[in-house]
Amino acid sequence: MKRRTNVRRFGWRVVVGLSVFAVAMRLWSADPVRADEQHTRSEAEERGAPDTHAEGEEGIRLSEEAKRNIGLTVEAAALRTIQKVITVNGLVKPQPNRLAAVGPKTEAIVERTLVNPWDRVEKGQLLAELRSRQFGNPPPLIPLTAPIAGVISKWDATVGEAVGPGTVLFEIIDPSVMWVEGDLPEHEAYLVKTGQTVRVSLIAIADRVFTGRIVRMGGMVEPEKRTVHVWVEVPNPAYELKPEMFAQLNIVVGSRAKVLAVPRRALLRSGGETFVFIEREGGYVRQNVVVGIQDDRDAEIVRGLHPGDRVVTQGNYELMSSIFIKGGVSEHGH
Numbered sequence: 001m002k003r004r005t006n007v008r009r010f011g012w013r014v015v016v017g018l019s020v021f022a023v024a025m026r027l028w029s030a031d032p033v034r035a036d037e038q039h040t041r042s043e044a045e046e047r048g049a050p051d052t053h054a055e056g057e058e059g060i061r062l063s064e065e066a067k068r069n070i071g072l073t074v075e076a077a078a079l080r081t082i083q084k085v086i087t088v089n090g091l092v093k094p095q096p097n098r099l100a101a102v103g104p105k106t107e108a109i110v111e112r113t114l115v116n117p118w119d120r121v122e123k124g125q126l127l128a129e130l131r132s133r134q135f136g137n138p139p140p141l142i143p144l145t146a147p148i149a150g151v152i153s154k155w156d157a158t159v160g161e162a163v164g165p166g167t168v169l170f171e172i173i174d175p176s177v178m179w180v181e182g183d184l185p186e187h188e189a190y191l192v193k194t195g196q197t198v199r200v201s202l203i204a205i206a207d208r209v210f211t212g213r214i215v216r217m218g219g220m221v222e223p224e225k226r227t228v229h230v231w232v233e234v235p236n237p238a239y240e241l242k243p244e245m246f247a248q249l250n251i252v253v254g255s256r257a258k259v260l261a262v263p264r265r266a267l268l269r270s271g272g273e274t275f276v277f278i279e280r281e282g283g284y285v286r287q288n289v290v291v292g293i294q295d296d297r298d299a300e301i302v303r304g305l306h307p308g309d310r311v312v313t314q315g316n317y318e319l320m321s322s323i324f325i326k327g328g329v330s331e332h333g334h
Helices: 001-046 062-070 186-191 318-324
Strands: 074-078 078-096 101-102 106-114 126-132 141-145 152-157 170-173 177-185 196-200 209-217 227-235 248-264 268-270 273-279 283-288 291-293 298-303 310-314
Touching: 001 074, 078 152, 078 196, 078 298, 177 186, 177 248, 186 227, 196 227, 227 248, 248 291, 248 310, 268 318, 273 318
Parallel strands: none
Antiparallel strands: 074 310, 078 177, 078 248, 101 170, 106 126, 126 141, 152 170, 177 227, 196 209, 196 248, 209 227, 248 298, 268 273, 273 283, 273 310, 291 298
């Protein structure tokens, strides 16, 4: 009898122990998940991720306010002409024949100056007056005038300073037309000829594209860099291009017509895959694509889209961040 009682007590202890262990494991496995979910939501809110109302096959749904906050825009995939371009870095320079140096032709003293650095001047405008060091009573005044219209790019005239022939007091550049110079890789130089169209973009003016043409090409390959120098002439009526600005030259060397394409800014990459977000039934769904040829503006879509599919061209990075933060959007194609 005593042995049976001990067995029963041992059995109840085992049952109670297993029950407590099961409850503990349940609490241990459940609470951290909830905590992680709350932490993830908090991070998404802190990073300004779009408000995702529903995910899955319907994609990410955004309120109108969220769309405005991320500047979301869409554009239809369409048949376009893709241009083959060669892209090289460049530097803005004044044209040598639009540059003038101004100084005295005789010994003199600077009497007064009438312009400041980067002032715009007209041809014939008075820049300074010098007092000649020749005999006279009083010594004659020597006017210095602008030989061309443009802007004062160099100013080195101090009142009372003694100057003479060879002294450059002012430099004037005419910035209405500028050069952008760059270096073509040797293996691509044969594709480029004078007169070809070039699209010029600037780091300092990201939303503007200037159009120019190649006016000169170097006659030899630079032996160390293995490049050929090119000069691109760019109209600059608003004086937006300034000397020494960094630029990117996109030289058009060919084209392919009627290919399905989207703007390059619509493309995103992650984990070795290229994808876009497409608008579907009020939501935005990730769609993997295969890309063909590209230029500096558009990219050919070989597979993954149809004409008329509406792709996100701005706000797509915020949508991608929303996927990574909340992890619930389908990543499969249609």
